[in-house]
Amino acid sequence: MRSGVEPEKIILAVVRAIEARFNGGDWLKFGYATGHADRVRDHPRLLRSLDYNDLDYSEHVLEMVESILRPRRDRHLRGGYAIEESKIDPQAVTVAERVLDLPTWLIQNEPDLYQELYGAHHAEAAVDDLGSPAETLGIGDVHRHATRIRQGLRDDPALAIGAAKELLESVLKAVLSLHGNGAETKQDLPQLVKRAAVSLGLDAGGVRDDEPGAAPRRKMLQSLTQLVIGAGELRNAGLGTGHGLSQGPAPDVATARLVVSAAAAAATFYMEAYEAQQPN
Structure with a gap:
């Protein structure tokens, strides 16, 4: 993946790939691969909304991917105010790329987003x-x-x-x-x-x-x-x-x-x- 890519673009790419492909078992495998299986299993709505094809599923996917890929928060002062910023976890992103075969999926389904993350093939x-x-x-x-x-x-x-x-x-x-x-x-x-x-x-x-x-x-x-x-x-x-x-x-x-x-x-x-x- 190119350096300097906006974290929001990475999260969006992972969310779209997951929404298109994941079942409950895939979610648990993804959780184990990233070290967040308990978070996936214990989420009150994620797997249930997937099973019942509920309208709020996309919301829960975004919430879960955000918490896995961007779990760290740093606090620093800016203009005299305490600012809290979340940092993308590069190791979790690498795991997501491998588990989802993200570059290949993006080339075939989201070429514009692939371009932003990886550049032209x-x-x-x-x-x-x-x-x-x-x-x-x-x-x-x-x-x-x-x-x-x-x-x-x-x-x-x-x-x-x-x-x-x-x-x-x-x-x-x-x-x-x-x-x-x-x-x-x-x-x-x-x-x-x-x-x-x-x-x-x-x-x-x-x-x-x-x-x-x-x-x-x-x-x-x-x-x-x-x-x-x-x-x-x-x-x-x-x-x-x-x-x-x-x-x-x-x-x-x-x-x-x-x-x-x-x-x-x-x-x-x-x-x-x-x-x-x-x-x-």
Whole structure:
């Protein structure tokens, strides 16, 4: 979790995750994990209001989470007056993060709150970095793909994977000057990435033995090509949108993030390599 986050935001995140998921047993486990099982068990209304779905349940959840995460109170003088402030308990917060798997739950259900507590996920940050090189090269489609990727990472992993594959196709076609919808543009992703690598002098087979770091450089370039091809193969296997499959496999969020991160890194690399070769 980021430093300096307002305690109220932390408490709000934990409250929302608990309200969405906890039953009575979960509450007791949470109490034991944080050292407050007696407080949970002895609360006059918390578990009862949960069992009977009472309207005051949310109020009791907030009260309990507040007492567990912010139990300490410090007194000090401010302007001649005694002020009492409660302090967040970092150990209790860490336990809550682990028990609730809080980052994952927030990414899937409360992305704005996740942003406030943890910052952008690396996959989204990688997509954000696409803007500058894409603008320099005039690849307008990148913004559209990036928007769909962000939406998919929050709500639809298959959409994120499909959009990541389309992002790679758009960038590689731009690098190869394959514009429009002509017959010459009808190439699959393995063809595009191999042609782009040769065009940019990034083909592993073109690395000379006498070049510094020749062997590891070949491995890196080969791995980059396989990452791009793998992103396309995942989409073609039905894990990404684009083929209209019925009852296809449902990708998990972690796989979608991996595909997006790899695709964004590869797209940025090819755009920057292309730009570096253009005359000033």
